[in-house]
Amino acid sequence: MSSAVVEAKNLFAKFDDNGDGLISEDEFEEGYRMFFDADEGMIRELKEHLRCRKTGRFDYITWSMTLSPRDLPRITRACREQGPLSMATPTEEELELIENMYNRGYALAEEAAQNGTRLLIDAEQVRFQPAIDNLVLDLQQKYNSTEKSNFPLIYNTYQCYLKDAFDRLTIDVERSERFDFHFGAKLVRGAYMESERYLAKKGGYPSPIHDTIQDTHDCYNQAVDYLLQHASQKNGKNTELMLATHNRESIENAIASMNKHGISRKAATTAFGQLYGMADNLSFNLGKHGYERSTRYFLVHCVRKLALTFNSLFLALPDTEPTSMSLTEKLRWSCLT
Numbered sequence: 016m017s018s019a020v021v022e023a024k025n026l027f028a029k030f031d032d033n034g035d036g037l038i039s040e041d042e043f044e045e046g047y048r049m050f051f052d053a054d055e056g057m058i059r060e061l062k063e064h065l066r067c068r069k070t071g072r073f074d075y076i077t078w079s080m081t082l083s084p085r086d087l088p089r090i091t092r093a094c095r096e097q098g099p100l101s102m103a104t105p106t107e108e109e110l111e112l113i114e115n116m117y118n119r120g121y122a123l124a125e126e127a128a129q130n131g132t133r134l135l136i137d138a139e140q141v142r143f144q145p146a147i148d149n150l151v152l153d154l155q156q157k158y159n160s161t162e163k164s165n166f167p168l169i170y171n172t173y174q175c176y177l178k179d180a181f182d183r184l185t186i187d188v189e190r191s192e193r194f195d196f197h198f199g200a201k202l203v204r205g206a207y208m209e210s211e212r213y214l215a216k217k218g219g220y221p222s223p224i225h226d227t228i229q230d231t232h233d234c235y236n237q238a239v240d241y242l243l244q245h246a247s248q249k250n251g252k253n254t255e256l257m258l259a260t261h262n263r264e265s266i267e268n269a270i271a272s273m274n275k276h277g278i279s280r281k282a283a284t285t286a287f288g289q290l291y292g293m294a295d296n297l298s299f300n301l302g303k304h305g306y307e308r309s310t311r312y313f314l315v316h317c318v319r320k321l322a323l324t325f326n327s328l329f330l331a332l333p334d335t336e337p338t339s340m341s342l343t344e345k346l347r348w349s350c351l352t
Protein backbone atom coordinates (compact mmCIF):
# COMPACT_ATOMS: atom_id res chain seq x y z
CA MET A 16 0.00 0.00 0.00
CA SER A 17 2.89 2.35 0.76
CA SER A 18 4.16 2.17 -2.81
CA ALA A 19 0.64 2.81 -4.14
CA VAL A 20 0.44 5.96 -2.00
CA VAL A 21 3.90 7.11 -3.07
CA GLU A 22 3.26 6.49 -6.79
CA ALA A 23 -0.11 8.27 -6.65
CA LYS A 24 1.75 11.29 -5.24
CA ASN A 25 4.57 10.94 -7.81
CA LEU A 26 1.99 11.25 -10.56
CA PHE A 27 1.46 14.84 -9.43
CA ALA A 28 5.12 15.67 -10.18
CA LYS A 29 4.79 14.03 -13.60
CA PHE A 30 1.77 16.18 -14.48
CA ASP A 31 3.35 19.33 -13.04
CA ASP A 32 5.36 20.07 -16.15
CA ASN A 33 6.90 23.40 -15.06
CA GLY A 34 7.45 22.21 -11.46
CA ASP A 35 5.66 25.18 -9.87
CA GLY A 36 3.70 22.97 -7.43
CA LEU A 37 0.41 23.60 -9.26
CA ILE A 38 -1.12 21.74 -12.20
CA SER A 39 -2.89 23.90 -14.75
CA GLU A 40 -5.85 22.65 -16.83
CA ASP A 41 -3.48 22.25 -19.81
CA GLU A 42 -0.86 20.39 -17.79
CA PHE A 43 -3.55 18.06 -16.47
CA GLU A 44 -4.86 17.22 -19.91
CA GLU A 45 -1.39 16.88 -21.45
CA GLY A 46 -0.19 14.73 -18.56
CA TYR A 47 -3.24 12.53 -18.71
CA ARG A 48 -2.97 12.01 -22.45
CA MET A 49 0.75 11.25 -22.17
CA PHE A 50 0.31 8.41 -19.67
CA PHE A 51 -3.26 7.22 -20.19
CA ASP A 52 -5.54 6.38 -23.09
CA ALA A 53 -7.57 9.55 -23.25
CA ASP A 54 -11.18 9.15 -22.31
CA GLU A 55 -12.98 12.47 -22.05
CA GLY A 56 -15.40 11.18 -19.40
CA MET A 57 -12.57 9.94 -17.20
CA ILE A 58 -10.57 13.19 -17.59
CA ARG A 59 -13.63 15.19 -16.51
CA GLU A 60 -14.34 12.89 -13.58
CA LEU A 61 -10.73 12.91 -12.37
CA LYS A 62 -10.50 16.67 -12.64
CA GLU A 63 -13.59 17.09 -10.49
CA HIS A 64 -12.28 14.60 -7.97
CA LEU A 65 -8.79 16.14 -7.64
CA ARG A 66 -9.56 19.86 -7.90
CA CYS A 67 -9.30 21.94 -4.72
CA ARG A 68 -12.86 23.03 -3.92
CA LYS A 69 -11.76 26.36 -2.43
CA THR A 70 -9.29 27.54 -5.09
CA GLY A 71 -10.48 25.57 -8.11
CA ARG A 72 -6.85 24.59 -8.77
CA PHE A 73 -4.92 21.33 -8.74
CA ASP A 74 -2.31 21.43 -6.00
CA TYR A 75 -0.29 18.85 -4.11
CA ILE A 76 -2.15 19.19 -0.81
CA THR A 77 -5.55 18.37 -2.29
CA TRP A 78 -4.13 15.80 -4.70
CA SER A 79 -2.36 13.81 -1.98
CA MET A 80 -5.47 13.95 0.17
CA THR A 81 -7.96 12.85 -2.45
CA LEU A 82 -6.11 10.38 -4.69
CA SER A 83 -6.38 7.19 -2.68
CA PRO A 84 -4.79 3.80 -3.46
CA ARG A 85 -8.38 2.57 -3.63
CA ASP A 86 -8.90 4.74 -6.76
CA LEU A 87 -5.91 3.31 -8.60
CA PRO A 88 -7.31 0.12 -10.19
CA ARG A 89 -9.89 2.16 -12.12
CA ILE A 90 -7.36 4.81 -13.14
CA THR A 91 -4.49 2.57 -14.18
CA ARG A 92 -6.73 0.38 -16.33
CA ALA A 93 -6.22 3.14 -18.92
CA CYS A 94 -2.41 3.30 -18.59
CA ARG A 95 -0.67 3.37 -21.96
CA GLU A 96 2.13 1.14 -20.71
CA GLN A 97 3.18 -0.56 -17.51
CA GLY A 98 5.05 1.85 -15.28
CA PRO A 99 5.59 2.37 -11.54
CA LEU A 100 1.99 3.51 -11.00
CA SER A 101 0.37 0.50 -12.64
CA MET A 102 2.82 -1.83 -10.93
CA ALA A 103 1.96 -0.31 -7.54
CA THR A 104 -1.79 -0.64 -8.15
CA PRO A 105 -3.33 -2.89 -5.49
CA THR A 106 -4.74 -6.24 -6.58
CA GLU A 107 -8.25 -7.35 -5.56
CA GLU A 108 -6.78 -9.20 -2.59
CA GLU A 109 -4.66 -6.21 -1.54
CA LEU A 110 -7.70 -3.94 -1.82
CA GLU A 111 -9.52 -6.23 0.58
CA LEU A 112 -6.58 -6.05 3.02
CA ILE A 113 -6.52 -2.24 2.70
CA GLU A 114 -10.25 -2.13 3.37
CA ASN A 115 -9.76 -4.29 6.49
CA MET A 116 -6.97 -2.00 7.68
CA TYR A 117 -9.20 1.05 7.26
CA ASN A 118 -12.04 -0.70 9.08
CA ARG A 119 -9.77 -1.51 12.02
CA GLY A 120 -8.63 2.13 12.09
CA TYR A 121 -12.25 3.32 12.06
CA ALA A 122 -13.18 0.89 14.84
CA LEU A 123 -10.37 2.24 17.06
CA ALA A 124 -11.18 5.86 16.25
CA GLU A 125 -14.87 5.29 16.92
CA GLU A 126 -14.06 3.80 20.32
CA ALA A 127 -11.82 6.78 21.09
CA ALA A 128 -14.52 9.22 19.97
CA GLN A 129 -17.15 7.60 22.15
CA ASN A 130 -14.84 7.84 25.16
CA GLY A 131 -13.55 11.33 24.35
CA THR A 132 -10.00 9.92 24.32
CA ARG A 133 -7.20 11.02 22.05
CA LEU A 134 -5.78 8.31 19.78
CA LEU A 135 -2.07 8.64 19.01
CA ILE A 136 -0.87 6.55 16.07
CA ASP A 137 2.78 5.44 16.21
CA ALA A 138 5.28 6.05 13.42
CA GLU A 139 7.23 3.13 11.99
CA GLN A 140 9.96 2.58 9.38
CA VAL A 141 9.85 4.80 6.29
CA ARG A 142 8.81 1.95 4.02
CA PHE A 143 5.54 1.52 5.95
CA GLN A 144 4.93 5.16 6.82
CA PRO A 145 3.11 6.33 3.64
CA ALA A 146 0.40 3.73 4.28
CA ILE A 147 0.11 4.75 7.94
CA ASP A 148 0.00 8.45 7.02
CA ASN A 149 -2.72 7.76 4.49
CA LEU A 150 -4.90 6.01 7.05
CA VAL A 151 -4.25 8.64 9.73
CA LEU A 152 -5.10 11.44 7.31
CA ASP A 153 -8.38 9.75 6.51
CA LEU A 154 -9.19 9.36 10.22
CA GLN A 155 -8.15 12.94 10.98
CA GLN A 156 -10.34 14.36 8.27
CA LYS A 157 -13.31 12.50 9.73
CA TYR A 158 -12.71 12.57 13.50
CA ASN A 159 -10.78 15.84 13.92
CA SER A 160 -13.31 17.81 11.91
CA THR A 161 -14.29 21.08 13.60
CA GLU A 162 -17.92 20.12 13.10
CA LYS A 163 -17.52 16.90 15.09
CA SER A 164 -15.02 17.69 17.82
CA ASN A 165 -13.52 20.54 19.83
CA PHE A 166 -10.04 19.03 19.83
CA PRO A 167 -7.89 16.74 17.68
CA LEU A 168 -8.93 13.22 18.51
CA ILE A 169 -6.40 11.60 16.16
CA TYR A 170 -2.69 12.42 16.32
CA ASN A 171 -0.07 11.37 13.77
CA THR A 172 3.56 10.85 14.80
CA TYR A 173 6.49 12.74 13.25
CA GLN A 174 10.01 11.32 13.53
CA CYS A 175 12.36 14.28 13.61
CA TYR A 176 15.41 12.20 12.70
CA LEU A 177 13.99 12.14 9.15
CA LYS A 178 15.32 14.76 6.76
CA ASP A 179 11.83 15.43 5.38
CA ALA A 180 10.06 15.52 8.78
CA PHE A 181 9.67 19.29 9.01
CA ASP A 182 8.40 19.67 5.43
CA ARG A 183 5.86 16.89 5.95
CA LEU A 184 4.73 18.47 9.18
CA THR A 185 4.14 21.89 7.60
CA ILE A 186 2.28 20.36 4.63
CA ASP A 187 0.04 18.41 7.02
CA VAL A 188 -0.67 21.52 9.10
CA GLU A 189 -1.59 23.43 5.95
CA ARG A 190 -3.84 20.57 4.89
CA SER A 191 -5.65 20.61 8.25
CA GLU A 192 -6.20 24.34 7.76
CA ARG A 193 -7.59 23.88 4.32
CA PHE A 194 -9.84 20.94 5.17
CA ASP A 195 -11.00 22.38 8.50
CA PHE A 196 -9.81 19.84 10.99
CA HIS A 197 -7.95 20.15 14.29
CA PHE A 198 -4.30 19.13 14.13
CA GLY A 199 -2.67 16.68 16.56
CA ALA A 200 0.95 15.57 16.44
CA LYS A 201 3.17 13.38 18.55
CA LEU A 202 6.79 14.44 18.09
CA VAL A 203 9.53 11.86 18.51
CA ARG A 204 13.12 11.68 17.37
CA GLY A 205 12.67 8.19 15.92
CA ALA A 206 13.45 4.64 16.90
CA TYR A 207 14.78 2.98 13.75
CA MET A 208 17.93 4.94 12.93
CA GLU A 209 20.19 1.90 12.63
CA SER A 210 17.90 -0.15 10.42
CA GLU A 211 16.95 2.83 8.19
CA ARG A 212 20.60 3.61 7.54
CA TYR A 213 21.34 -0.03 6.92
CA LEU A 214 18.45 -0.44 4.48
CA ALA A 215 19.41 2.75 2.62
CA LYS A 216 22.99 1.54 2.24
CA LYS A 217 21.86 -1.89 1.13
CA GLY A 218 19.27 -0.46 -1.29
CA GLY A 219 21.68 2.16 -2.71
CA TYR A 220 19.46 5.17 -1.93
CA PRO A 221 20.29 8.21 0.24
CA SER A 222 19.70 7.71 3.94
CA PRO A 223 16.44 9.36 5.05
CA ILE A 224 18.01 10.05 8.47
CA HIS A 225 19.68 13.35 9.36
CA ASP A 226 23.45 13.16 9.05
CA THR A 227 24.14 14.26 12.62
CA ILE A 228 22.36 14.05 15.94
CA GLN A 229 22.50 17.87 16.14
CA ASP A 230 20.42 18.08 12.95
CA THR A 231 17.88 15.76 14.61
CA HIS A 232 17.82 17.91 17.77
CA ASP A 233 17.41 21.09 15.66
CA CYS A 234 14.58 19.53 13.66
CA TYR A 235 12.81 18.43 16.87
CA ASN A 236 13.07 21.83 18.52
CA GLN A 237 12.07 23.65 15.33
CA ALA A 238 8.99 21.41 14.97
CA VAL A 239 7.96 22.07 18.58
CA ASP A 240 8.30 25.85 18.19
CA TYR A 241 6.47 25.82 14.85
CA LEU A 242 3.50 23.88 16.30
CA LEU A 243 3.32 26.01 19.43
CA GLN A 244 3.36 29.15 17.34
CA HIS A 245 0.62 27.68 15.14
CA ALA A 246 -1.38 26.66 18.23
CA SER A 247 -1.24 30.21 19.56
CA GLN A 248 -3.05 31.55 16.48
CA LYS A 249 -6.73 31.39 17.30
CA ASN A 250 -8.57 30.51 14.13
CA GLY A 251 -11.34 28.18 15.24
CA LYS A 252 -9.11 25.14 15.01
CA ASN A 253 -7.04 23.62 17.80
CA THR A 254 -3.49 22.39 17.44
CA GLU A 255 -2.12 20.00 20.03
CA LEU A 256 1.22 18.31 20.42
CA MET A 257 2.68 15.56 22.52
CA LEU A 258 6.40 15.75 23.13
CA ALA A 259 7.37 12.09 23.40
CA THR A 260 10.95 12.51 24.49
CA HIS A 261 13.40 11.93 27.32
CA ASN A 262 15.56 14.82 26.19
CA ARG A 263 15.73 17.43 28.94
CA GLU A 264 16.91 20.23 26.64
CA SER A 265 13.96 19.73 24.27
CA ILE A 266 11.55 19.87 27.20
CA GLU A 267 13.18 23.06 28.48
CA ASN A 268 13.06 24.57 24.97
CA ALA A 269 9.38 23.63 24.71
CA ILE A 270 8.59 25.32 28.01
CA ALA A 271 10.42 28.47 26.83
CA SER A 272 8.45 28.33 23.57
CA MET A 273 5.17 27.91 25.44
CA ASN A 274 5.98 31.04 27.45
CA LYS A 275 6.99 32.91 24.29
CA HIS A 276 3.70 32.04 22.56
CA GLY A 277 1.56 32.58 25.65
CA ILE A 278 0.44 28.97 26.06
CA SER A 279 -0.58 27.99 29.56
CA ARG A 280 0.98 24.94 31.18
CA LYS A 281 -2.56 23.82 32.06
CA ALA A 282 -3.82 24.08 28.47
CA ALA A 283 -4.51 20.94 26.46
CA THR A 284 -2.14 22.21 23.76
CA THR A 285 0.98 20.53 25.05
CA ALA A 286 1.46 17.09 26.55
CA PHE A 287 4.69 15.38 27.56
CA GLY A 288 5.25 11.64 27.37
CA GLN A 289 8.04 9.48 28.71
CA LEU A 290 8.33 5.73 28.86
CA TYR A 291 7.54 4.36 32.28
CA GLY A 292 10.70 4.05 34.31
CA MET A 293 12.91 5.64 31.65
CA ALA A 294 12.85 9.30 32.68
CA ASP A 295 10.59 9.44 35.73
CA ASN A 296 12.51 12.42 37.12
CA LEU A 297 11.35 14.44 34.08
CA SER A 298 7.74 13.21 34.29
CA PHE A 299 7.52 13.90 38.05
CA ASN A 300 9.10 17.34 37.74
CA LEU A 301 6.74 18.34 34.94
CA GLY A 302 3.76 17.17 37.01
CA LYS A 303 5.09 18.94 40.11
CA HIS A 304 5.34 22.22 38.20
CA GLY A 305 1.75 22.12 36.95
CA TYR A 306 2.24 20.64 33.48
CA GLU A 307 -0.88 18.60 33.85
CA ARG A 308 -0.60 16.59 30.68
CA SER A 309 2.59 14.79 31.54
CA THR A 310 2.26 11.03 31.14
CA ARG A 311 4.40 7.99 31.69
CA TYR A 312 3.80 5.29 29.10
CA PHE A 313 3.73 1.76 30.32
CA LEU A 314 6.06 -1.04 29.34
CA VAL A 315 3.96 -2.22 26.43
CA HIS A 316 5.85 0.17 24.14
CA CYS A 317 9.15 -1.24 25.35
CA VAL A 318 7.98 -4.81 24.81
CA ARG A 319 6.89 -3.92 21.27
CA LYS A 320 10.29 -2.42 20.50
CA LEU A 321 11.99 -5.52 21.86
CA ALA A 322 9.89 -7.69 19.58
CA LEU A 323 10.77 -5.46 16.64
CA THR A 324 14.45 -5.64 17.45
CA PHE A 325 14.37 -9.40 17.68
CA ASN A 326 12.59 -9.44 14.36
CA SER A 327 15.13 -7.19 12.67
CA LEU A 328 18.02 -9.02 14.31
CA PHE A 329 16.94 -12.36 12.93
CA LEU A 330 15.98 -10.93 9.58
CA ALA A 331 19.42 -9.39 9.38
CA LEU A 332 21.34 -12.50 10.42
CA PRO A 333 21.82 -14.16 7.03
CA ASP A 334 22.98 -10.82 5.69
CA THR A 335 25.87 -8.65 6.68
CA GLU A 336 25.56 -7.23 10.19
CA PRO A 337 23.71 -3.88 9.94
CA THR A 338 25.36 -2.44 12.98
CA SER A 339 28.39 -2.73 15.12
CA MET A 340 26.17 -3.12 18.22
CA SER A 341 26.39 -6.29 20.26
CA LEU A 342 23.21 -8.22 21.08
CA THR A 343 23.18 -6.82 24.60
CA GLU A 344 23.63 -3.30 23.29
CA LYS A 345 20.82 -3.83 20.79
CA LEU A 346 18.43 -5.03 23.48
CA ARG A 347 19.33 -2.08 25.68
CA TRP A 348 18.90 0.26 22.74
CA SER A 349 15.52 -1.24 21.87
CA CYS A 350 14.33 -0.59 25.40
CA LEU A 351 15.61 2.97 25.33
CA THR A 352 14.01 3.81 22.01
Ligand SMILES: Cc1cc2nc3c(=O)[nH]c(=O)nc-3n(C[C@H](O)[C@H](O)[C@H](O)COP(=O)(O)OP(=O)(O)OC[C@H]3O[C@@H](n4cnc5c(N)ncnc54)[C@H](O)[C@@H]3O)c2cc1C
Pocket residue numbers: 136137138139172174176203204205206207208224225226227228229231259260261262288289290312316351352
Ligand atom coordinates in the same frame (compact mmCIF):
# COMPACT_ATOMS: atom_id res chain seq x y z
C1 LIG B 1 5.93 8.14 24.69
C2 LIG B 1 6.85 7.75 23.59
C3 LIG B 1 6.31 7.34 22.35
C4 LIG B 1 7.16 7.00 21.29
N1 LIG B 1 6.61 6.64 20.07
C5 LIG B 1 7.44 6.40 19.03
C6 LIG B 1 6.92 6.14 17.72
O1 LIG B 1 5.71 6.13 17.50
N2 LIG B 1 7.78 5.91 16.71
C7 LIG B 1 9.15 5.94 16.88
O2 LIG B 1 9.89 5.77 15.90
N3 LIG B 1 9.67 6.19 18.10
C8 LIG B 1 8.86 6.40 19.16
N4 LIG B 1 9.40 6.67 20.40
C9 LIG B 1 10.86 6.54 20.60
C10 LIG B 1 11.60 7.83 20.22
O3 LIG B 1 11.58 7.99 18.82
C11 LIG B 1 13.07 7.86 20.63
O4 LIG B 1 13.75 6.80 20.08
C12 LIG B 1 13.35 7.86 22.11
O5 LIG B 1 12.35 8.50 22.80
C13 LIG B 1 14.69 8.53 22.39
O6 LIG B 1 14.66 9.85 21.89
P1 LIG B 1 14.73 11.19 22.77
O7 LIG B 1 13.87 12.23 22.17
O8 LIG B 1 14.51 10.87 24.17
O9 LIG B 1 16.16 11.70 22.35
P2 LIG B 1 17.73 11.59 22.69
O10 LIG B 1 17.94 10.50 23.68
O11 LIG B 1 18.10 12.97 23.05
O12 LIG B 1 18.26 11.26 21.29
C14 LIG B 1 18.34 9.96 20.78
C15 LIG B 1 17.68 9.95 19.42
O13 LIG B 1 18.36 10.89 18.53
C16 LIG B 1 18.44 10.35 17.21
N5 LIG B 1 19.86 10.20 16.86
C17 LIG B 1 20.83 9.62 17.62
N6 LIG B 1 22.04 9.66 16.99
C18 LIG B 1 21.81 10.28 15.81
C19 LIG B 1 22.66 10.60 14.71
N7 LIG B 1 23.96 10.30 14.71
N8 LIG B 1 22.12 11.23 13.65
C20 LIG B 1 20.80 11.55 13.62
N9 LIG B 1 19.97 11.28 14.64
C21 LIG B 1 20.44 10.64 15.71
C22 LIG B 1 17.72 8.99 17.26
O14 LIG B 1 16.38 9.21 16.87
C23 LIG B 1 17.79 8.60 18.73
O15 LIG B 1 16.71 7.76 19.11
C24 LIG B 1 8.57 7.03 21.46
C25 LIG B 1 9.11 7.46 22.69
C26 LIG B 1 8.27 7.84 23.74
C27 LIG B 1 8.87 8.33 24.99
